Amino acid sequence: KNQxxxxxxxxxxxxxGMLVKKLALSWSGGLEFMVDDQLVVKRLRFSDLxxxxxxxxxxxxxxxxxxxxxxxxxxxxASFIPALLEAFGGEDTSHLEAA
Numbered sequence: 001k002n003q004x005x006x007x008x009x010x011x012x013x014x015x016x017g018m019l020v021k022k023l024a025l026s027w028s029g030g031l032e033f034m035v036d037d038q039l040v041v042k043r044l045r046f047s048d049l050x051x052x053x054x055x056x057x058x059x060x061x062x063x064x065x066x067x068x069x070x071x072x073x074x075x076x077x078a079s080f081i082p083a084l085l086e087a088f089g090g091e092d093t094s095h096l097e098a099a
Contacts, residue, residue, distance in 0.1 A: 027083065030076045039088055046073055 001024075003010055014020075023035045026047070033044045054072045059065040085091050 027080055028076075031080055041084070046076065050076055 019037065021037050024032070024043075025035060026032050030047050030050045031044065032047055034042045036042060050072060054065075054069045057065075057068045059068055
């Protein structure tokens with residue numbers, strides 16, 4: 001926990017055959033999440049930075065604030081998902097080619 005991934009200690013563990021089971025990450029300062037050894041994203045959370053951005057928009061009702069919150073979070077996810085897929089080696093389309 002709370003270790004620099006490129007530190008000598010971590011690299012020594014990897015070189016000795018140890019494997020990562022879970023990895024907590026922050027993406028672009030807006031999303032925090034955990035990735036497990038099956039590449040499953042868990043504990044996805046919008047950071048305070050994103051929540052503050054939503055609070056900076058003046059709204060007259062709870063419904064309008066919900067729309068603002070949803071739009072800001074949706075925009076963040078729209079950028080995050082393609083970047084995550086690319087980081088994991090791209091989307092698996094092998095099942096599409098077999099059909």
